[in-house]
Amino acid sequence: MSRRADGYDYIIVGAGAAGCVLAARLSEDPQVRVLLLEAGGANRAREIRIPAAFSRLFKSSMDWNYSTEPEPHAHNRQLYWPRGKVLGGSSSINAMIYIRGNRLDYEHWRSLGNEGWGYADVLPYFLKSENQQRGASPYHGIGGPLCVADLRYVNPLTRAFLAGAKELGIPPNPDFNGVEQDGAGLYQVTQRNGQRHSGADAYLKPALGRSNLKVLTGAQATRVLLESNRAVGVEYVSKGATASIVADREVILSGGAINSPQLLLLSGIGPAEELKRAGIRAVTNLPGVGKNLQDHPMVSVGFLCKQPVSMASAESLGNLLRYLFFRNGPLTSNVAEAGIFARTKPGLNVPDLQLVFGPAYYVNHGFDTHKEHCFGFGPTLVGPESRGEIALKSPNPLIPPAIRANYLSTENDLRVIVEGVRLCRRIARTKAFRAYSGDELIPGSSVTSDRDIAEFVRGALQTLYHPAGTCKMGQDEMAVVDAQLRVRGIEALRVVDASIMPRVIAGNTNAPTVMIAEKAADMIRNRREFAGSAFCLATE
Numbered sequence: 145m146s147r148r149a150d151g152y153d154y155i156i157v158g159a160g161a162a163g164c165v166l167a168a169r170l171s172e173d174p175q176v177r178v179l180l181l182e183a184g185g186a187n188r189a190r191e192i193r194i195p196a197a198f199s200r201l202f203k204s205s206m207d208w209n210y211s212t213e214p215e216p217h218a219h220n221r222q223l224y225w226p227r228g229k230v231l232g233g234s235s236s237i238n239a240m241i242y243i244r245g246n247r248l249d250y251e252h253w254r255s256l257g258n259e260g261w262g263y264a265d266v267l268p269y270f271l272k273s274e275n276q277q278r279g280a281s282p283y284h285g286i287g288g289p290l291c292v293a294d295l296r297y298v299n300p301l302t303r304a305f306l307a308g309a310k311e312l313g314i315p316p317n318p319d320f321n322g323v324e325q326d327g328a329g330l331y332q333v334t335q336r337n338g339q340r341h342s343g344a345d346a347y348l349k350p351a352l353g354r355s356n357l358k359v360l361t362g363a364q365a366t367r368v369l370l371e372s373n374r375a376v377g378v379e380y381v382s383k384g385a386t387a388s389i390v391a392d393r394e395v396i397l398s399g400g401a402i403n404s405p406q407l408l409l410l411s412g413i414g415p416a417e418e419l420k421r422a423g424i425r426a427v428t429n430l431p432g433v434g435k436n437l438q439d440h441p442m443v444s445v446g447f448l449c450k451q452p453v454s455m456a457s458a459e460s461l462g463n464l465l466r467y468l469f470f471r472n473g474p475l476t477s478n479v480a481e482a483g484i485f486a487r488t489k490p491g492l493n494v495p496d497l498q499l500v501f502g503p504a505y506y507v508n509h510g511f512d513t514h515k516e517h518c519f520g521f522g523p524t525l526v527g528p529e530s531r532g533e534i535a536l537k538s539p540n541p542l543i544p545p546a547i548r549a550n551y552l553s554t555e556n557d558l559r560v561i562v563e564g565v566r567l568c569r570r571i572a573r574t575k576a577f578r579a580y581s582g583d584e585l586i587p588g589s590s591v592t593s594d595r596d597i598a599e600f601v602r603g604a605l606q607t608l609y610h611p612a613g614t615c616k617m618g619q620d621e622m623a624v625v626d627a628q629l630r631v632r633g634i635e636a637l638r639v640v641d642a643s644i645m646p647r648v649i650a651g652n653t654n655a656p657t658v659m660i661a662e663k664a665a666d667m668i669r670n671r672r673e674f675a676g677s678a679f680c681l682a683t684e
């Protein structure tokens with residue numbers, strides 16, 4: 145195949161956690177031309193940099209501002225789903241918690257036939273990506289692009305949370321990403337010098353000076369261009385106009401777990417019957433596209449705080465100055481400062497509950513406020529059995545797809561969160577919390593029976609922002625990509641983002657997505673060397 149002067153070797157759709165890694169790694173080779181398309185704009189907002197301000201980005205121009213369809217097991221509520229629409233994607237609006245999940249998560253991926261995705265295979269990519277403040281160890285890397293740091297400020301309530309957990313016999317865990325995942329501990333965060341270190345900061349920014357990398361912002365891909373069964377480019381919309389651009393080697397979709405499957409469906413790659421109903425000609429019948437949607441749902445459990453120590457006063461002038469001059473103080477907090485990974489019943493080999501703690505009133509994504517000092521817990525289901533889907537509502541690419549999370553569709557999923565609510569209460573009643581714990585605001589002390597707590601959970605459930613699995617990697621008929629992340633049945637097209645997880649890992653999903661992209665970049669570059677020599681032969 146000859147090289148077109150106006151084309152690129154690789155077109156990456158989406159400059160999120162994964163897309164930034166790919167753009168940086170692939171453009172390390174000066175011989176290849178890389179185009180990174182991003183629907184959002186620059187990541188210069190102050191609220192991106194200041195860690196404690198992340199929820200200010202919700203429903204802003206940097207958010208896709210999605211909503212689910214009415215959730216049948218959550219009182220038919222339509223739930224808000226923020227996703228980053230900006231350089232860095234969701235890594236520019238997330239809570240910065242650095243968690244890899246459980247080693248058995250990856251053993252499970254491999255057991256599904258995904259060669260090369262066991263824990264021993266993926267660990268080197270976590271290390272490669274990492275610049276760990278605590279130094280190198282068998283579990284951590286230094287010198288990688290992504291800064292992983294200890295929190296510069298830890299609220300006294302968070303210390304009480306850790307002491308309270310210990311009182312209950314929950315073992316302290318100084319490193320959730322080390323030997324053991326279980327236990328209670330402070331989170332490490334993706335920060336550098338007290339500021340957010342997004343995928344765009346870590347990977348893209350240092351690569352921007354390369355002449356073989358072009359980044360096009362404000363450009364929303366609307367379709368993958370196909371010739372026979374090969375991806376040859378991308379159609380996109382920018383400033384209201386439609387344009388297309390060719391990829392000589394590969395198109396790589398990194399639009400995230402909602403947008404990547406949407407783009408495949410819009411391109412005629414998906415369940416044939418559904419495509420027909422949506423008025424789209426099926427190029428390849430891939431029944432798994434958009435299916436297998438998994439997420440980590442949680443509820444907020446909130447208490448009044450008897451002392452004025454919470455994040456309610458984080459934005460005082462003193463704290464602002466402390467942040468501006470010393471990059472320290474409460475504004476460097478990611479709010480969700482600590483957590484617990486626990487198993488809610490015997491026999492589980494991986495934690496199914498992550499209990500997030502914050503010295504703040506974090507209810508309804510931070511939109512609800514309370515005038516007094518408060519603290520709160522977020523018991524989160526991290527081993528969901530429920531499966532949902534992304535489906536087209538319209539062949540118009542600018543209309544968001546239907547998101548059906550299908551939360552709480554199994555009794556067990558509900559049970560885990562109910563157990564989590566009970567655990568929050570036990571911690572709030574420990575000696576360690578005695579000086580702080582005031583009235584229980586949410587759900588309130590009158591809600592005590594399993595039935596009432598379950599009712600509360602259905603009415604208050606929200607996302608913890610970790611959708612995954614909608615273009616799953618595997619070998620069964622519902623698999624969308626193979627273990628090299630190539631879309632089945634289509635040449636020169638890959639998906640590289642959180643959507644390829646066959647099962648969502650038991651923890652926060654940013655670090656695993658970075659790892660996926662690091663690994664994919666190696667796979668693509670090896671293949672490129674092979675393809676490169678074929679190209680030379682063909683053009684001689």
Ligand SMILES: Cc1cc2nc3c(=O)[nH]c(=O)nc-3n(C[C@H](O)[C@H](O)[C@H](O)COP(=O)(O)OP(=O)(O)OC[C@H]3O[C@@H](n4cnc5c(N)ncnc54)[C@H](O)[C@@H]3O)c2cc1C
Pocket residue numbers: 157158159160161162163181182183184226227228229230231232233234235237238239240241242243363364365366398399400401403404407608609610641642643652653654655657
């Ligand atoms: C509010 C919030 C808090 C979170 N907190 C944490 C946390 O503390 N720790 C953690 O580990 N994880 C957290 N996450 C999850 C984590 O950020 C994501 O798992 C991760 O960013 C997923 O990476 P991705 O590359 O799959 O998608 P994204 O990072 O979402 O990137 C997708 C990118 O593609 C772009 N895009 C999409 N469609 C198109 C198109 N058609 N054309 C062009 N561009 C397109 C988007 O604008 C976006 O920039 C959080 C997420 C959110 C939203």
